[in-house]
Amino acid sequence: MGALSLLESPVGSVICLQASRPMIVKGWHSSTPVWIRVLNGAMQSADDAIPFAPGDARSPGSLAFQLSAGSQVALVIPREFPGEAEGEWRRGSRSRICALFDRFLFQVAFARSHAHSVASARKLIQGLIRHSLSEEGVDLCCVPSLDRRLQRAIEKIEQESDWEFDLPQLARHSGVSERNLYYLMRRETGLTPYRFYQRCRLIRVRRRLVDCQCEIPHISWYAADEGFSHLGRFAALYREHFGELPSQTVQWRRSLLDTADEFA
Structure with missing residues:
Protein backbone atom coordinates (compact mmCIF):
# COMPACT_ATOMS: atom_id res chain seq x y z
CA MET A 1 0.00 0.00 0.00
CA GLY A 2 2.95 2.32 0.45
CA ALA A 3 5.62 3.14 3.03
CA LEU A 4 5.70 4.39 6.59
CA SER A 5 8.72 5.90 8.34
CA LEU A 6 8.96 6.89 11.98
CA LEU A 7 11.67 8.89 13.70
CA GLU A 8 11.33 9.23 17.46
CA SER A 9 13.00 11.83 19.64
CA PRO A 10 12.70 12.58 23.38
CA VAL A 11 10.18 15.35 22.63
CA GLY A 12 8.03 13.63 20.02
CA SER A 13 7.83 11.80 16.70
CA VAL A 14 8.07 12.60 13.01
CA ILE A 15 6.07 10.32 10.72
CA CYS A 16 6.43 10.19 6.93
CA LEU A 17 3.70 8.37 5.01
CA GLN A 18 3.71 7.53 1.32
CA ALA A 19 0.61 6.05 -0.32
CA SER A 20 1.07 3.98 -3.47
CA ARG A 21 -2.71 3.74 -3.81
CA PRO A 22 -5.67 5.64 -2.29
CA MET A 23 -6.05 4.99 1.43
CA ILE A 24 -8.01 6.17 4.45
CA VAL A 25 -6.52 6.48 7.94
CA LYS A 26 -8.99 6.44 10.85
CA GLY A 27 -9.14 5.84 14.58
CA TRP A 28 -6.19 8.08 15.39
CA HIS A 29 -6.47 10.24 18.50
CA SER A 30 -3.78 12.66 19.60
CA SER A 31 -3.68 14.41 22.96
CA THR A 32 -1.39 17.09 21.48
CA PRO A 33 -1.51 19.26 18.35
CA VAL A 34 -0.44 17.62 15.06
CA TRP A 35 1.47 19.47 12.36
CA ILE A 36 1.23 18.31 8.75
CA ARG A 37 3.38 18.94 5.69
CA VAL A 38 1.83 17.70 2.42
CA LEU A 39 4.82 17.00 0.18
CA ASN A 40 3.14 15.46 -2.88
CA GLY A 41 -0.35 14.51 -3.98
CA ALA A 42 -3.49 15.30 -2.02
CA MET A 43 -4.59 14.79 1.57
CA GLN A 44 -8.07 15.59 2.82
CA SER A 45 -10.26 15.05 5.84
CA ALA A 46 -12.04 11.69 5.78
CA ASP A 47 -15.06 13.26 7.49
CA ASP A 48 -15.85 16.29 5.34
CA ALA A 49 -13.41 15.93 2.38
CA ILE A 50 -11.83 19.32 3.14
CA PRO A 51 -8.27 19.37 1.71
CA PHE A 52 -5.27 19.68 4.00
CA ALA A 53 -2.94 22.48 2.98
CA PRO A 54 0.87 22.24 3.19
CA GLY A 55 1.86 23.45 6.63
CA ASP A 56 -1.54 22.65 8.16
CA ALA A 57 -1.96 22.14 11.91
CA ARG A 58 -4.69 20.33 13.81
CA SER A 59 -5.69 20.76 17.43
CA PRO A 60 -5.70 17.80 19.86
CA GLY A 61 -8.39 15.21 19.18
CA SER A 62 -9.34 12.61 16.61
CA LEU A 63 -7.74 12.70 13.19
CA ALA A 64 -9.09 10.90 10.12
CA PHE A 65 -7.82 11.57 6.63
CA GLN A 66 -7.56 10.11 3.16
CA LEU A 67 -4.67 10.18 0.72
CA SER A 68 -4.67 9.98 -3.04
CA ALA A 69 -2.34 7.57 -4.85
CA GLY A 70 1.25 8.82 -4.88
CA SER A 71 0.76 11.17 -1.95
CA GLN A 72 3.56 11.87 0.50
CA VAL A 73 2.97 13.58 3.83
CA ALA A 74 5.03 14.29 6.93
CA LEU A 75 3.44 14.65 10.36
CA VAL A 76 4.82 15.79 13.70
CA ILE A 77 3.34 14.66 17.01
CA PRO A 78 4.92 16.07 20.19
CA ARG A 79 4.94 13.88 23.29
CA GLU A 80 3.71 16.76 25.43
CA PHE A 81 2.48 20.28 24.97
CA PRO A 82 3.05 22.96 27.63
CA GLY A 83 0.06 22.57 29.96
CA GLU A 84 -0.10 26.21 30.89
CA ALA A 85 -0.21 27.16 27.24
CA GLU A 86 -3.08 24.93 26.09
CA GLY A 87 -5.44 27.88 25.85
CA GLU A 88 -2.86 29.85 23.87
CA TRP A 89 -2.30 27.27 21.11
CA ARG A 90 -2.84 28.53 17.59
CA ARG A 91 -2.29 27.07 14.15
CA GLY A 92 0.28 29.67 13.18
CA SER A 93 1.60 30.63 9.78
CA ARG A 94 1.56 27.81 7.22
CA SER A 95 4.58 29.28 5.45
CA ARG A 96 6.57 29.21 8.69
CA ILE A 97 5.50 25.65 9.43
CA CYS A 98 6.54 24.59 5.92
CA ALA A 99 9.90 26.33 6.36
CA LEU A 100 10.59 24.39 9.56
CA PHE A 101 9.58 21.10 7.92
CA ASP A 102 11.65 21.75 4.79
CA ARG A 103 14.76 22.60 6.76
CA PHE A 104 14.35 19.35 8.71
CA LEU A 105 13.87 17.29 5.53
CA PHE A 106 17.04 18.79 4.06
CA GLN A 107 19.01 17.97 7.21
CA VAL A 108 17.92 14.34 7.43
CA ALA A 109 18.65 13.82 3.73
CA PHE A 110 22.32 14.26 4.67
CA ALA A 111 22.23 12.94 8.24
CA ARG A 112 25.62 11.78 9.50
CA SER A 113 24.09 9.28 11.92
CA HIS A 114 20.89 8.23 13.67
CA ALA A 115 21.77 10.57 16.54
CA HIS A 116 22.04 13.45 14.07
CA SER A 117 18.58 12.62 12.67
CA VAL A 118 17.08 12.50 16.18
CA ALA A 119 18.65 15.87 17.02
CA SER A 120 17.15 17.36 13.84
CA ALA A 121 13.71 15.94 14.72
CA ARG A 122 13.95 17.38 18.20
CA LYS A 123 14.81 20.80 16.81
CA LEU A 124 11.85 20.63 14.40
CA ILE A 125 9.36 19.71 17.12
CA GLN A 126 10.62 22.35 19.53
CA GLY A 127 10.47 24.95 16.76
CA LEU A 128 6.87 24.05 15.91
CA ILE A 129 5.84 24.25 19.57
CA ARG A 130 7.46 27.67 19.95
CA HIS A 131 5.80 28.87 16.77
CA SER A 132 2.38 27.68 17.96
CA LEU A 133 2.80 29.89 21.03
CA SER A 134 4.57 32.87 19.53
CA GLU A 135 6.27 33.78 16.28
CA GLU A 136 9.12 35.30 18.24
CA GLY A 137 12.24 33.27 18.82
CA VAL A 138 11.69 30.81 15.97
CA ASP A 139 14.81 30.41 13.84
CA LEU A 140 13.68 30.20 10.22
CA CYS A 141 16.93 29.80 8.33
CA CYS A 142 16.25 29.20 4.65
CA VAL A 143 16.82 25.73 3.24
CA PRO A 144 20.19 25.78 1.46
CA SER A 145 20.14 25.77 -2.32
CA LEU A 146 22.73 23.24 -3.44
CA ASP A 147 25.34 24.23 -6.00
CA ARG A 148 24.32 22.78 -9.38
CA ARG A 149 27.70 21.00 -9.68
CA LEU A 150 27.17 19.37 -6.31
CA GLN A 151 23.61 18.47 -7.29
CA ARG A 152 24.94 16.55 -10.31
CA ALA A 153 27.24 14.55 -8.05
CA ILE A 154 24.44 13.77 -5.61
CA GLU A 155 22.08 12.65 -8.37
CA LYS A 156 24.71 10.33 -9.84
CA ILE A 157 25.33 8.66 -6.48
CA GLU A 158 21.61 8.32 -5.71
CA GLN A 159 20.42 7.17 -9.12
CA GLU A 160 23.22 4.88 -10.33
CA SER A 161 23.05 2.03 -7.85
CA ASP A 162 25.64 -0.07 -9.73
CA TRP A 163 28.22 2.71 -9.83
CA GLU A 164 31.39 2.06 -7.79
CA PHE A 165 32.81 5.07 -6.04
CA ASP A 166 35.44 6.90 -8.08
CA LEU A 167 36.17 10.44 -6.89
CA PRO A 168 38.05 11.57 -10.06
CA GLN A 169 35.18 10.32 -12.23
CA LEU A 170 32.60 11.95 -9.95
CA ALA A 171 34.50 15.25 -10.11
CA ARG A 172 34.63 15.15 -13.92
CA HIS A 173 30.91 14.38 -14.05
CA SER A 174 30.23 17.37 -11.78
CA GLY A 175 32.51 19.76 -13.67
CA VAL A 176 34.70 20.59 -10.68
CA SER A 177 38.07 19.48 -9.33
CA GLU A 178 38.30 16.65 -6.81
CA ARG A 179 39.46 19.01 -4.08
CA ASN A 180 36.67 21.52 -4.73
CA LEU A 181 34.02 18.79 -4.91
CA TYR A 182 35.18 17.42 -1.55
CA TYR A 183 35.04 20.78 0.19
CA LEU A 184 31.88 21.89 -1.59
CA MET A 185 29.98 18.81 -0.42
CA ARG A 186 31.44 18.99 3.07
CA ARG A 187 30.46 22.66 3.38
CA GLU A 188 26.90 22.36 2.02
CA THR A 189 25.83 18.95 3.38
CA GLY A 190 28.22 18.13 6.21
CA LEU A 191 29.23 14.89 4.46
CA THR A 192 32.15 13.92 2.28
CA PRO A 193 31.37 12.43 -1.16
CA TYR A 194 32.34 8.95 0.01
CA ARG A 195 30.31 9.22 3.21
CA PHE A 196 27.24 10.17 1.18
CA TYR A 197 27.91 7.26 -1.20
CA GLN A 198 28.16 4.92 1.78
CA ARG A 199 24.94 6.32 3.23
CA CYS A 200 23.04 5.65 -0.01
CA ARG A 201 24.24 2.04 -0.05
CA LEU A 202 23.10 1.55 3.55
CA ILE A 203 19.66 2.90 2.67
CA ARG A 204 19.39 0.51 -0.27
CA VAL A 205 20.22 -2.46 1.98
CA ARG A 206 17.58 -1.37 4.49
CA ARG A 207 14.94 -1.02 1.79
CA ARG A 208 15.69 -4.52 0.57
Missing part, protein backbone atom coordinates in the same frame (compact mmCIF):
# COMPACT_ATOMS: atom_id res chain seq x y z
CA LEU A 209 15.47 -5.92 4.10
CA VAL A 210 12.08 -4.29 4.58
CA ASP A 211 10.62 -4.85 1.11
CA CYS A 212 11.80 -8.35 0.25
CA GLN A 213 9.18 -11.08 -0.15
CA CYS A 214 11.25 -13.90 1.38
CA GLU A 215 10.47 -15.35 4.79
CA ILE A 216 13.88 -14.51 6.25
CA PRO A 217 15.84 -11.71 4.51
CA HIS A 218 19.47 -12.57 3.76
CA ILE A 219 21.36 -9.75 5.41
CA SER A 220 24.81 -10.88 4.27
CA TRP A 221 23.65 -11.24 0.65
CA TYR A 222 22.18 -7.77 0.48
CA ALA A 223 25.17 -6.23 2.23
CA ALA A 224 27.64 -7.92 -0.14
CA ASP A 225 25.54 -6.91 -3.13
CA GLU A 226 25.98 -3.26 -2.09
CA GLY A 227 29.73 -3.63 -1.67
CA PHE A 228 29.99 -4.31 2.08
CA SER A 229 32.46 -7.18 2.27
CA HIS A 230 32.97 -7.19 6.05
CA LEU A 231 29.70 -8.12 7.78
CA GLY A 232 30.76 -6.89 11.22
CA ARG A 233 31.81 -3.50 9.88
CA PHE A 234 28.57 -3.29 7.88
CA ALA A 235 26.48 -4.01 11.01
CA ALA A 236 28.28 -1.27 12.93
CA LEU A 237 27.72 1.27 10.15
CA TYR A 238 24.08 0.22 9.85
CA ARG A 239 23.48 0.68 13.59
CA GLU A 240 25.20 4.07 13.57
CA HIS A 241 22.97 5.25 10.75
CA PHE A 242 19.60 3.69 11.68
CA GLY A 243 19.87 3.26 15.43
CA GLU A 244 19.43 -0.53 15.27
CA LEU A 245 21.23 -3.61 13.96
CA PRO A 246 20.18 -5.23 10.65
CA SER A 247 18.92 -8.23 12.64
CA GLN A 248 16.61 -5.94 14.62
CA THR A 249 15.18 -4.56 11.39
CA VAL A 250 14.43 -8.12 10.31
CA GLN A 251 12.82 -8.89 13.71
CA TRP A 252 10.40 -5.96 13.68
CA ARG A 253 9.59 -6.70 10.05
CA ARG A 254 8.68 -10.25 11.04
CA SER A 255 6.57 -8.97 13.97
CA LEU A 256 4.76 -6.57 11.66
CA LEU A 257 3.97 -9.34 9.17
CA ASP A 258 2.74 -11.63 11.95
CA THR A 259 0.42 -8.86 13.21
CA ALA A 260 -0.89 -8.30 9.68
CA ASP A 261 -1.59 -12.04 9.34
CA GLU A 262 -3.63 -11.97 12.55
CA PHE A 263 -5.92 -9.28 11.13
CA ALA A 264 -6.13 -10.79 7.64
Whole structure:
Protein backbone atom coordinates (compact mmCIF):
# COMPACT_ATOMS: atom_id res chain seq x y z
CA MET A 1 0.00 0.00 0.00
CA GLY A 2 2.95 2.32 0.45
CA ALA A 3 5.62 3.14 3.03
CA LEU A 4 5.70 4.39 6.59
CA SER A 5 8.72 5.90 8.34
CA LEU A 6 8.96 6.89 11.98
CA LEU A 7 11.67 8.89 13.70
CA GLU A 8 11.33 9.23 17.46
CA SER A 9 13.00 11.83 19.64
CA PRO A 10 12.70 12.58 23.38
CA VAL A 11 10.18 15.35 22.63
CA GLY A 12 8.03 13.63 20.02
CA SER A 13 7.83 11.80 16.70
CA VAL A 14 8.07 12.60 13.01
CA ILE A 15 6.07 10.32 10.72
CA CYS A 16 6.43 10.19 6.93
CA LEU A 17 3.70 8.37 5.01
CA GLN A 18 3.71 7.53 1.32
CA ALA A 19 0.61 6.05 -0.32
CA SER A 20 1.07 3.98 -3.47
CA ARG A 21 -2.71 3.74 -3.81
CA PRO A 22 -5.67 5.64 -2.29
CA MET A 23 -6.05 4.99 1.43
CA ILE A 24 -8.01 6.17 4.45
CA VAL A 25 -6.52 6.48 7.94
CA LYS A 26 -8.99 6.44 10.85
CA GLY A 27 -9.14 5.84 14.58
CA TRP A 28 -6.19 8.08 15.39
CA HIS A 29 -6.47 10.24 18.50
CA SER A 30 -3.78 12.66 19.60
CA SER A 31 -3.68 14.41 22.96
CA THR A 32 -1.39 17.09 21.48
CA PRO A 33 -1.51 19.26 18.35
CA VAL A 34 -0.44 17.62 15.06
CA TRP A 35 1.47 19.47 12.36
CA ILE A 36 1.23 18.31 8.75
CA ARG A 37 3.38 18.94 5.69
CA VAL A 38 1.83 17.70 2.42
CA LEU A 39 4.82 17.00 0.18
CA ASN A 40 3.14 15.46 -2.88
CA GLY A 41 -0.35 14.51 -3.98
CA ALA A 42 -3.49 15.30 -2.02
CA MET A 43 -4.59 14.79 1.57
CA GLN A 44 -8.07 15.59 2.82
CA SER A 45 -10.26 15.05 5.84
CA ALA A 46 -12.04 11.69 5.78
CA ASP A 47 -15.06 13.26 7.49
CA ASP A 48 -15.85 16.29 5.34
CA ALA A 49 -13.41 15.93 2.38
CA ILE A 50 -11.83 19.32 3.14
CA PRO A 51 -8.27 19.37 1.71
CA PHE A 52 -5.27 19.68 4.00
CA ALA A 53 -2.94 22.48 2.98
CA PRO A 54 0.87 22.24 3.19
CA GLY A 55 1.86 23.45 6.63
CA ASP A 56 -1.54 22.65 8.16
CA ALA A 57 -1.96 22.14 11.91
CA ARG A 58 -4.69 20.33 13.81
CA SER A 59 -5.69 20.76 17.43
CA PRO A 60 -5.70 17.80 19.86
CA GLY A 61 -8.39 15.21 19.18
CA SER A 62 -9.34 12.61 16.61
CA LEU A 63 -7.74 12.70 13.19
CA ALA A 64 -9.09 10.90 10.12
CA PHE A 65 -7.82 11.57 6.63
CA GLN A 66 -7.56 10.11 3.16
CA LEU A 67 -4.67 10.18 0.72
CA SER A 68 -4.67 9.98 -3.04
CA ALA A 69 -2.34 7.57 -4.85
CA GLY A 70 1.25 8.82 -4.88
CA SER A 71 0.76 11.17 -1.95
CA GLN A 72 3.56 11.87 0.50
CA VAL A 73 2.97 13.58 3.83
CA ALA A 74 5.03 14.29 6.93
CA LEU A 75 3.44 14.65 10.36
CA VAL A 76 4.82 15.79 13.70
CA ILE A 77 3.34 14.66 17.01
CA PRO A 78 4.92 16.07 20.19
CA ARG A 79 4.94 13.88 23.29
CA GLU A 80 3.71 16.76 25.43
CA PHE A 81 2.48 20.28 24.97
CA PRO A 82 3.05 22.96 27.63
CA GLY A 83 0.06 22.57 29.96
CA GLU A 84 -0.10 26.21 30.89
CA ALA A 85 -0.21 27.16 27.24
CA GLU A 86 -3.08 24.93 26.09
CA GLY A 87 -5.44 27.88 25.85
CA GLU A 88 -2.86 29.85 23.87
CA TRP A 89 -2.30 27.27 21.11
CA ARG A 90 -2.84 28.53 17.59
CA ARG A 91 -2.29 27.07 14.15
CA GLY A 92 0.28 29.67 13.18
CA SER A 93 1.60 30.63 9.78
CA ARG A 94 1.56 27.81 7.22
CA SER A 95 4.58 29.28 5.45
CA ARG A 96 6.57 29.21 8.69
CA ILE A 97 5.50 25.65 9.43
CA CYS A 98 6.54 24.59 5.92
CA ALA A 99 9.90 26.33 6.36
CA LEU A 100 10.59 24.39 9.56
CA PHE A 101 9.58 21.10 7.92
CA ASP A 102 11.65 21.75 4.79
CA ARG A 103 14.76 22.60 6.76
CA PHE A 104 14.35 19.35 8.71
CA LEU A 105 13.87 17.29 5.53
CA PHE A 106 17.04 18.79 4.06
CA GLN A 107 19.01 17.97 7.21
CA VAL A 108 17.92 14.34 7.43
CA ALA A 109 18.65 13.82 3.73
CA PHE A 110 22.32 14.26 4.67
CA ALA A 111 22.23 12.94 8.24
CA ARG A 112 25.62 11.78 9.50
CA SER A 113 24.09 9.28 11.92
CA HIS A 114 20.89 8.23 13.67
CA ALA A 115 21.77 10.57 16.54
CA HIS A 116 22.04 13.45 14.07
CA SER A 117 18.58 12.62 12.67
CA VAL A 118 17.08 12.50 16.18
CA ALA A 119 18.65 15.87 17.02
CA SER A 120 17.15 17.36 13.84
CA ALA A 121 13.71 15.94 14.72
CA ARG A 122 13.95 17.38 18.20
CA LYS A 123 14.81 20.80 16.81
CA LEU A 124 11.85 20.63 14.40
CA ILE A 125 9.36 19.71 17.12
CA GLN A 126 10.62 22.35 19.53
CA GLY A 127 10.47 24.95 16.76
CA LEU A 128 6.87 24.05 15.91
CA ILE A 129 5.84 24.25 19.57
CA ARG A 130 7.46 27.67 19.95
CA HIS A 131 5.80 28.87 16.77
CA SER A 132 2.38 27.68 17.96
CA LEU A 133 2.80 29.89 21.03
CA SER A 134 4.57 32.87 19.53
CA GLU A 135 6.27 33.78 16.28
CA GLU A 136 9.12 35.30 18.24
CA GLY A 137 12.24 33.27 18.82
CA VAL A 138 11.69 30.81 15.97
CA ASP A 139 14.81 30.41 13.84
CA LEU A 140 13.68 30.20 10.22
CA CYS A 141 16.93 29.80 8.33
CA CYS A 142 16.25 29.20 4.65
CA VAL A 143 16.82 25.73 3.24
CA PRO A 144 20.19 25.78 1.46
CA SER A 145 20.14 25.77 -2.32
CA LEU A 146 22.73 23.24 -3.44
CA ASP A 147 25.34 24.23 -6.00
CA ARG A 148 24.32 22.78 -9.38
CA ARG A 149 27.70 21.00 -9.68
CA LEU A 150 27.17 19.37 -6.31
CA GLN A 151 23.61 18.47 -7.29
CA ARG A 152 24.94 16.55 -10.31
CA ALA A 153 27.24 14.55 -8.05
CA ILE A 154 24.44 13.77 -5.61
CA GLU A 155 22.08 12.65 -8.37
CA LYS A 156 24.71 10.33 -9.84
CA ILE A 157 25.33 8.66 -6.48
CA GLU A 158 21.61 8.32 -5.71
CA GLN A 159 20.42 7.17 -9.12
CA GLU A 160 23.22 4.88 -10.33
CA SER A 161 23.05 2.03 -7.85
CA ASP A 162 25.64 -0.07 -9.73
CA TRP A 163 28.22 2.71 -9.83
CA GLU A 164 31.39 2.06 -7.79
CA PHE A 165 32.81 5.07 -6.04
CA ASP A 166 35.44 6.90 -8.08
CA LEU A 167 36.17 10.44 -6.89
CA PRO A 168 38.05 11.57 -10.06
CA GLN A 169 35.18 10.32 -12.23
CA LEU A 170 32.60 11.95 -9.95
CA ALA A 171 34.50 15.25 -10.11
CA ARG A 172 34.63 15.15 -13.92
CA HIS A 173 30.91 14.38 -14.05
CA SER A 174 30.23 17.37 -11.78
CA GLY A 175 32.51 19.76 -13.67
CA VAL A 176 34.70 20.59 -10.68
CA SER A 177 38.07 19.48 -9.33
CA GLU A 178 38.30 16.65 -6.81
CA ARG A 179 39.46 19.01 -4.08
CA ASN A 180 36.67 21.52 -4.73
CA LEU A 181 34.02 18.79 -4.91
CA TYR A 182 35.18 17.42 -1.55
CA TYR A 183 35.04 20.78 0.19
CA LEU A 184 31.88 21.89 -1.59
CA MET A 185 29.98 18.81 -0.42
CA ARG A 186 31.44 18.99 3.07
CA ARG A 187 30.46 22.66 3.38
CA GLU A 188 26.90 22.36 2.02
CA THR A 189 25.83 18.95 3.38
CA GLY A 190 28.22 18.13 6.21
CA LEU A 191 29.23 14.89 4.46
CA THR A 192 32.15 13.92 2.28
CA PRO A 193 31.37 12.43 -1.16
CA TYR A 194 32.34 8.95 0.01
CA ARG A 195 30.31 9.22 3.21
CA PHE A 196 27.24 10.17 1.18
CA TYR A 197 27.91 7.26 -1.20
CA GLN A 198 28.16 4.92 1.78
CA ARG A 199 24.94 6.32 3.23
CA CYS A 200 23.04 5.65 -0.01
CA ARG A 201 24.24 2.04 -0.05
CA LEU A 202 23.10 1.55 3.55
CA ILE A 203 19.66 2.90 2.67
CA ARG A 204 19.39 0.51 -0.27
CA VAL A 205 20.22 -2.46 1.98
CA ARG A 206 17.58 -1.37 4.49
CA ARG A 207 14.94 -1.02 1.79
CA ARG A 208 15.69 -4.52 0.57
CA LEU A 209 15.47 -5.92 4.10
CA VAL A 210 12.08 -4.29 4.58
CA ASP A 211 10.62 -4.85 1.11
CA CYS A 212 11.80 -8.35 0.25
CA GLN A 213 9.18 -11.08 -0.15
CA CYS A 214 11.25 -13.90 1.38
CA GLU A 215 10.47 -15.35 4.79
CA ILE A 216 13.88 -14.51 6.25
CA PRO A 217 15.84 -11.71 4.51
CA HIS A 218 19.47 -12.57 3.76
CA ILE A 219 21.36 -9.75 5.41
CA SER A 220 24.81 -10.88 4.27
CA TRP A 221 23.65 -11.24 0.65
CA TYR A 222 22.18 -7.77 0.48
CA ALA A 223 25.17 -6.23 2.23
CA ALA A 224 27.64 -7.92 -0.14
CA ASP A 225 25.54 -6.91 -3.13
CA GLU A 226 25.98 -3.26 -2.09
CA GLY A 227 29.73 -3.63 -1.67
CA PHE A 228 29.99 -4.31 2.08
CA SER A 229 32.46 -7.18 2.27
CA HIS A 230 32.97 -7.19 6.05
CA LEU A 231 29.70 -8.12 7.78
CA GLY A 232 30.76 -6.89 11.22
CA ARG A 233 31.81 -3.50 9.88
CA PHE A 234 28.57 -3.29 7.88
CA ALA A 235 26.48 -4.01 11.01
CA ALA A 236 28.28 -1.27 12.93
CA LEU A 237 27.72 1.27 10.15
CA TYR A 238 24.08 0.22 9.85
CA ARG A 239 23.48 0.68 13.59
CA GLU A 240 25.20 4.07 13.57
CA HIS A 241 22.97 5.25 10.75
CA PHE A 242 19.60 3.69 11.68
CA GLY A 243 19.87 3.26 15.43
CA GLU A 244 19.43 -0.53 15.27
CA LEU A 245 21.23 -3.61 13.96
CA PRO A 246 20.18 -5.23 10.65
CA SER A 247 18.92 -8.23 12.64
CA GLN A 248 16.61 -5.94 14.62
CA THR A 249 15.18 -4.56 11.39
CA VAL A 250 14.43 -8.12 10.31
CA GLN A 251 12.82 -8.89 13.71
CA TRP A 252 10.40 -5.96 13.68
CA ARG A 253 9.59 -6.70 10.05
CA ARG A 254 8.68 -10.25 11.04
CA SER A 255 6.57 -8.97 13.97
CA LEU A 256 4.76 -6.57 11.66
CA LEU A 257 3.97 -9.34 9.17
CA ASP A 258 2.74 -11.63 11.95
CA THR A 259 0.42 -8.86 13.21
CA ALA A 260 -0.89 -8.30 9.68
CA ASP A 261 -1.59 -12.04 9.34
CA GLU A 262 -3.63 -11.97 12.55
CA PHE A 263 -5.92 -9.28 11.13
CA ALA A 264 -6.13 -10.79 7.64
